[in-house]
Amino acid sequence: MSSLALRPCGDFRTSYKQDNTIFETKTIRRMAIIAILVLCTAPLFLDGYLLTLCIQISYLGIAALGLNILVGYTGQISLGHGAFFGFGAFASAWLNTSFQIPVFLSIPLAGFMTMAVGMMFGLPAARIKGLYLAIATLASQFIIEDFFARADWFSGGSYGAAAEPLSMFGFVFDTDQSFYYVALFALVTMFIWACNLLRSRDGRAFVAIRDHYLSAEIMGIKLNKYRLLSFGISSFYAGIGGALYAHYLGYVSAEGFTIFLSIQFLAMIIIGGLGSVKGTLMGVIFMVFLPEVLESAVSVLKDTDWGNVPMVVDGLAYIKEMAIGLVIIGFLIFEPEGLAHRWAQIKNYWKFYPFSY
Amino acid sequence: MTESILKIEQVSLAFGGVKALSDVSFEVAKGSVFSIIGPNGAGKTSMLNCISGRYQPNSGKIIFQGDEITDLAPNDRADLGMGRTFQNLALFGHLSVLDNIMVGRHHLLKNNWITGPLYWASSAQNEELQHRRKVEEVIDFLEISHIRKSIAGTLSYGLRKRVELARAMALNPKLILLDEPMAGMNLEEKEDMARYVLDLNEEFDITVVMIEHDMGVVMDISHEVMVLDFGKKLICGLPDEVMADPDVKRAYLGIEDEEIQEAS
Secondary structure: OOOOOOOOOOOOOOOOOHHHOOOOOHHHHHHHHHHHHHHHOHHHHOOHHHHHHHHHHHHHHHHHHHHHHHHHHOOOOOOOHHHHHHHHHHHHHHHHHHHOOOHHHHHHHHHHHHHHHHHHHHHHHOOOOHHHHHHHHHHHHHHHHHHHHHOHHHHOHHHOEEOOOEEEOOEEEOOHHHHHHHHHHHHHHHHHHHHHHHOOHHHHHHHHHHHOHHHHHHOOOOHHHHHHHHHHHHHHHHHHHHHHHHHHHOEEOHHHOOHHHHHHHHHHHHHHOOOOHHHHHHHHHHHHHHHHHHHHHHHHHHHOHHHHOHHHHHHHHHHHHHHHHHHHHHHHHHOOOHHHHHHHHHHHHHHHOOOOO | OOOEEEEEEEEEEEEOOEEEEEEEEEEEEOOOEEEEEOOOOOOHHHHHHHHHOOOOOOEEEEEEOOEEOOOOOHHHHHHHOEEEOOOOOOOOOOOEHHHHHHHHOHHHOOOOOOOOOOOOOOOHHHHHHHHHHHHHHHHHHOOOHHHOOOEHHHOOHHHHHHHHHHHHHHOOOOEEEEEOOOOOOOHHHHHHHHHHHHHHHHOOOOEEEEEOOOHHHHHHHOOEEEEEEOOEEEEEEOHHHHHHOHHHHHHHHOOOHHHHHHHO
8 A cells, every 4th residue: 555645654544524624734734834934025135126025926836727727637628728728818908997996806706707718718618628628728828818908998919908906905015025925925816725625525525526527426516517516716806816827917918828837837847747736836936937937047158258159149049948948848758747647756755764665 | 025125117128130138127125135147148147237227128127216217318317326237347446445436425515627626615524535535444344454556457356346345335325236246256255255245135135136157155045046048037036936937947956857856
C-alpha cells in the first residue's frame, strides 16, 4: 500500500473530522498560514516589479485553477479559457462603466456572467469528449474573440475599454502595494473554495466522471449536469481572474485574449500537475517566473564574449522564446505528472532519508 | 410466492441484426438471491444493463417495486435504490477507496457546488461526517478498513472487487446487481465473497441479482436460478431443478447429448 498517506509518527486521528482536513497534517497547515502571513508583509520589502509579478500570479492562478477543475478534475478539455478570461475582464469593466456598479460588486458579477456564457458554450461539452470537445471549445474561443471585436458597446471595439480601479469604503486600490492585498485575498479565497468543493459532494462527482463515467452514472451522478456545471465553474474562475486583471491594469483590450493565452493556461496546469490544486499554483508561478529568469540569463549573456557575436545579439529575443518552449517540452518528457508530483517525490525522499526504500 | 421486487416482462433487445435478448420475462422475489447463468454471449450482462438502465430494451417492461422504470435514466435508478457492480472493474482509479465509497453516497448527500465549498458555514461538513460514519459501517462489514486510504487503482484484483461491492452497498440499495462478483478470484477469495453476498442479503436485507459462472457458488447461495441461452430464457427455478434440466446441461454445463441419453 505505497499510497497510504505518509503521516509522521504520533499523528493519530481520533475523529472523522480530523481525517477530512484540507492539509494533511497540522504542521503543513501551520506552514501554509505562516506563508500567507509572510506574503502579507511582502509589499514592505519587494519592489514594484516583483509585486506586479505576484499580482500576475494571482489573477492567472485563479483562472488556471478554474481550468484545472475542468481539465484535471472533470477530464473535459477546453481551448477557450483565454477568451473566458477576457470576457470576465470586459464584463467587469462594462458593468462598472455602464451601470455604475461598484467594482467590488462588478468583479463577482462578471464572474457569474462569464459562468453563464461558459455554460452556454458548455452545452455541447456535456455531450462530446476528447478531441471533438477540443475543437468545439476552440470555436468558442474564436466566437468570443470575434464578439470582442464587433461589440463596441461591450468591449469598446478596437479602442478597448477603460476599467476603474477597485475602491472600497473610500479607499482606492490603485497602487501595486494596495492591489497586491486584493489579489492575495482573492487568490486565497478562490483556492480555499476549490479545496472545499473538491472534498465535498460535487467535487467528488467531477472526479468520478473523469475516472469512469459509466459507473459514475450508475452511482446516481447526472453526467450532463455535472459536465456543464464543471464548465460553468471553470468559466466563473476565469471570469474572476479576468476581472481582477482588468481593474489592475485599468485598461482592457482584446489583443491579449487570443488562443495563445488559452494554450498558456493549459501549459500552466500541465506543468503544475493536472488534478492538483497546489500544482496549479506551482505551474503558474513557474510560467510567470520562467520568462523573467530567462530574461536575466540573456542579459548576463550580453555581457560575455557572446555579446559581441551579431547573430547572438540579434537572436536573443528568439533564444528566450525557444528556451521557454524547450523547458516545457523537457517537462512533459521528464515530469509528465507535473510539479505537484515532483514535490511529493521530494517530500517522500526526505521523509525516509537516508533509507529511501 | 413472496412479493416480487423486480419484474421483467417480455424484454427484447437487439443490436442491429443481433438479438441479444428475446422476450425474456422473470420475477425476482424480495429478499432473495437470484442468479443468472448461461454461456458466453447469452445476454446475461445485456439483461443486467437493461435493469440498470445502461441499455434501453427495444420492447418489454421493467418494473421495480411496482413502478415501471423502463425509460428511466441510470442515475435516477440510484435514487430508487438500485446499485450494481461491473464485470470489468469500474472503480474510480485515482480516488482513494474511501472517496470511491463516498461517491456511492452521492444521491443521499444534499450539498451542492455553492454550499459544499462553504463547508464550515453550511451543513456540508456535518453531512460529510455523518455519511462517513455510514461508509465506515460498510467498510467494516467488507473488512477493507486497512486499505481505506489507498488509491483504488493500485489495489489487487480481489480487493478492487470488494471495494466495488462496498461502493454499491453505500448507495443503500434495496436491489443490488452483481456482474460476476467472483470472476478471477482464488478459492479463498471466492469463499469470502460468497459469504459477503449472503450476509448483505440477510443482514442488510438487500435483494441480489447476480451473474456468475462458478456453478458451485451459484448452486450453494442462490434461491433461484435463471438460465439464458442465445438471448432466450431456458428455465427459471430452484437450483436443483435447473441443474437437472437436460436443456441446461446441453447449453451450458457442457455434457454431450449421448451422456444425457445414457443417464436417462
